[in-house]
Amino acid sequence: MVRNLPAFLRIAIPALLLTLVLLPVARMLLVSLGDPGYRALLADERQATLFVRSVRLAALASALALVWGWIAARAIAGTRGVLSAALETATYLPLFLPSIVVVKGLDYFFLPGGPARALGIEIDLGNEPGAAAVLSLCYYPWAAIALGAGLRGLDPAWSEVARLHRGRWATFRRVEGPLLAPYAVFAALLVFVFALSDCAVPAALRVNVYAVEVVTQLSFYYDMPRAVACAMPPVVLAAGLSAAFLIVARVHRTVGSRPRAAAWRGSALAAVPAGALAAVSGALPLWMHVRTAGSAGSFSRAFQVAGREALTSLWVASLSTALLLSAGAAMGWALSRSSRGWALAAKVLLVSTLAIPGAVVGLGVVLLDPAAVLPGSLGRASPLLWAIFARSFAIPSLVLFAAWSSIEPRLLQAAALAGSSRLRAGARIALPLLAPGLLAAGVLSFTAALGELPASMLAAPPGLMTLPARIHSLLYFAEDRIVASLCLALAFFALAALGITLALSPVRSGLRLDAR
Amino acid sequence: MNRVPIVLFALLAAACNDSRPEVTVYVSLDEMFSRPVLDRFEAESGIRVLAKTDPEASKTVGLVNKLLAMKDRPEADVYWNNEPLRALVLKRAGLLEPISPEAAADIPARFRDPDGRWFGIAARARVILYHTELVKESEAPRSLWDFTRPEWKGRFAIADPLFGSTSTHVAALFATIGVERTRALLAGWKENGAVVVAGNAVARNMVMDGQIAACLTDTDDANEAIELGRPVRMVYPDQDGIGTLVFPNTILLIRGGPHPELGRKLVEFLATREVEAELARSKSAQIPVREGIPPHGPEFELSRIRAMEVDYEKAAGALEASGEFVEALFHR
Numbered sequence: 001m002v003r004n005l006p007a008f009l010r011i012a013i014p015a016l017l018l019t020l021v022l023l024p025v026a027r028m029l030l031v032s033l034g035d036p037g038y039r040a041l042l043a044d045e046r047q048a049t050l051f052v053r054s055v056r057l058a059a060l061a062s063a064l065a066l067v068w069g070w071i072a073a074r075a076i077a078g079t080r081g082v083l084s085a086a087l088e089t090a091t092y093l094p095l096f097l098p099s100i101v102v103v104k105g106l107d108y109f110f111l112p113g114g115p116a117r118a119l120g121i122e123i124d125l126g127n128e129p130g131a132a133a134v135l136s137l138c139y140y141p142w143a144a145i146a147l148g149a150g151l152r153g154l155d156p157a158w159s160e161v162a163r164l165h166r167g168r169w170a171t172f173r174r175v176e177g178p179l180l181a182p183y184a185v186f187a188a189l190l191v192f193v194f195a196l197s198d199c200a201v202p203a204a205l206r207v208n209v210y211a212v213e214v215v216t217q218l219s220f221y222y223d224m225p226r227a228v229a230c231a232m233p234p235v236v237l238a239a240g241l242s243a244a245f246l247i248v249a250r251v252h253r254t255v256g257s258r259p260r261a262a263a264w265r266g267s268a269l270a271a272v273p274a275g276a277l278a279a280v281s282g283a284l285p286l287w288m289h290v291r292t293a294g295s296a297g298s299f300s301r302a303f304q305v306a307g308r309e310a311l312t313s314l315w316v317a318s319l320s321t322a323l324l325l326s327a328g329a330a331m332g333w334a335l336s337r338s339s340r341g342w343a344l345a346a347k348v349l350l351v352s353t354l355a356i357p358g359a360v361v362g363l364g365v366v367l368l369d370p371a372a373v374l375p376g377s378l379g380r381a382s383p384l385l386w387a388i389f390a391r392s393f394a395i396p397s398l399v400l401f402a403a404w405s406s407i408e409p410r411l412l413q414a415a416a417l418a419g420s421s422r423l424r425a426g427a428r429i430a431l432p433l434l435a436p437g438l439l440a441a442g443v444l445s446f447t448a449a450l451g452e453l454p455a456s457m458l459a460a461p462p463g464l465m466t467l468p469a470r471i472h473s474l475l476y477f478a479e480d481r482i483v484a485s486l487c488l489a490l491a492f493f494a495l496a497a498l499g500i501t502l503a504l505s506p507v508r509s510g511l512r513l514d515a516r
Numbered sequence: 517m518n519r520v521p522i523v524l525f526a527l528l529a530a531a532c533n534d535s536r537p538e539v540t541v542y543v544s545l546d547e548m549f550s551r552p553v554l555d556r557f558e559a560e561s562g563i564r565v566l567a568k569t570d571p572e573a574s575k576t577v578g579l580v581n582k583l584l585a586m587k588d589r590p591e592a593d594v595y596w597n598n599e600p601l602r603a604l605v606l607k608r609a610g611l612l613e614p615i616s617p618e619a620a621a622d623i624p625a626r627f628r629d630p631d632g633r634w635f636g637i638a639a640r641a642r643v644i645l646y647h648t649e650l651v652k653e654s655e656a657p658r659s660l661w662d663f664t665r666p667e668w669k670g671r672f673a674i675a676d677p678l679f680g681s682t683s684t685h686v687a688a689l690f691a692t693i694g695v696e697r698t699r700a701l702l703a704g705w706k707e708n709g710a711v712v713v714a715g716n717a718v719a720r721n722m723v724m725d726g727q728i729a730a731c732l733t734d735t736d737d738a739n740e741a742i743e744l745g746r747p748v749r750m751v752y753p754d755q756d757g758i759g760t761l762v763f764p765n766t767i768l769l770i771r772g773g774p775h776p777e778l779g780r781k782l783v784e785f786l787a788t789r790e791v792e793a794e795l796a797r798s799k800s801a802q803i804p805v806r807e808g809i810p811p812h813g814p815e816f817e818l819s820r821i822r823a824m825e826v827d828y829e830k831a832a833g834a835l836e837a838s839g840e841f842v843e844a845l846f847h848r
Contacts, residue, residue: 112727206714305548462540462591463566473547473569479744 024364032228041229064136069143075274090278098451105285137281143187150183238355292484302485320449328396336404362458387459396441403437593779604832636764638802646730664704690834736800
């Protein structure tokens, strides 16, 4: 038994954690399957319209994000030193800003009376293309990460040799493109599922898609069968796409591969559009919130309105991060050491969880009622913590899977041969190598937990409201100055976490979001 | 790095440690106005208040539906509703305990349930708000039917009539002026290009910002725009006709709630004249239903408003039919 314990754990850990994450959805599904009208709802004409609109929006966002991600990845790879570091930081900034902060900031910019109109730019974001554009700006850093990993894996010598005989475009088509294709498809898939489940952006821009419809059905009508009927198609779609990609592209073998020694050469001019993208997706929303807030008095009033919720968000996000990091590390280890088939199945389920509408998770947790079992205030907060955990678990798991995969197993074998115990080898060898991945997973988990909206709205018990939920409730009611001040506070918390992470990270390696 | 577990443990301990008695209240009144009242109760009684509010876009309906769905194991002790019709829905579902706080004895009978299951305080009215730079006073709308006239095509906004006080208004019209006349009015609005938005505050904001000429909203939303100094004016519609809908907040004690005795204490507190006076003084300018409580301004004095005579029981009965009609007309 002791000898087989690692093998047992490699199966048990993912099984247990995925059960915890998927149990709320399963509960909702059971409730709905018992409803006689559920199947009829799936065939409802409105469902078809919603499906087409949601997929179209997510696909458009994904396509745009792929373009932005390519621009950013090439610029980062093609520049050096301070410029490269600055571009990388600016590109990744939207990852640490909750999407409600980004969408409201851009909304203020383009609103009638806003700076855009003064510059003669008349763009209305409150439609499908507008929502797709905003979603692409929120999530293109993920595309940049994936494509950047692909670029680092390319040997520039091959391109140079090919260009001796063919033109640039032919070289891209025949050499670079096929090698980058798995990364591009993975990037597109990741952004697609994020865009499919995002509620904050379409809700703020009043575009009705699955994620918003599920919140409507659950929080307005409390219609569980209809909400689940809306939730299941995107989940099945995400699961199908993930499975197809992971099987066909075999990306699980490429993620975690070591970078080539020679660097990709690109033009420094590529930094200009990349910088512009980073400015629009990160700096511009923040600047608009500062401009709209107007004065320190607005912050004071905002904290009178929502100070309690700000504190709640901080401690909930901190506690959630601790839980996510521990579980993510265990999951990442188990997947990196598992058989290919089991790891593939687990990763498909993990990516699919990103597509589950938060409201379904939130209400599923409420129906499971963990507060009835756990005592005290922590028990009362448990539905909220569980909902945030279920929504965000995939992120640290995937980041730490990449981190664990990059650790050369022979290092640990050598330590074992030298007489070191597993614990000692883990602490002295694995942990330092994992440190960048842990820091990256930690800050991403904190941001995800801090910015989570739909699940929190439904799962939060009375007396516990998070800051994003409070901002959402104030969107229509309160003055823009108060909303902008609260968005800035949310951004500040996320960026402070990033700052602390950068301060803690080893000086040489810095924060590597690809966890190498 | 060694300090991190200690900090986390401290956070965990803080999260676990609160031994005060607590009462759970669902609140449909906007949090900015209800929170100071509940904070005062918490400070005076030492009872921790756990409040759950609903967002603007699903005002009242979401919490009522949740109460109905969880009637076998209710989470809430008290429901502070912002209108009376859904109080009656909950009463019919058998979810309410009888309450008769002493402090509520001077509330007029028309704002109290005859069976003692709810009482009303601090009312609002459904008003028209218009932008004074876009609309001359002589052309200002003074009736709900004015929005069916050609000169108002596409120039007015209403909150989604499936939720909140707009749904209450529609149901009240069904009960007061009849189904056919109300349907004709709503169809006239739709045909005349009514802009349907997520909530009363959204409609108010559009008028405030000059995006639209007029809207139908509540007195609390309208007053906020006036106090911000925006070029807007408020009108009580149909003062020469059917009257303006005036509807109170309603306080209910939920049957089977986890803390019934503490819930009663909260109910007794909310029944006091001080609470109604506080709501009248606040920016929400709630209209006192009891005599002797100073209103926010003369325009918020109940005796000066010709109120629509509504049979609440009949209106509550019309909620479902009016909701179905509205959904078919505005959402499909």
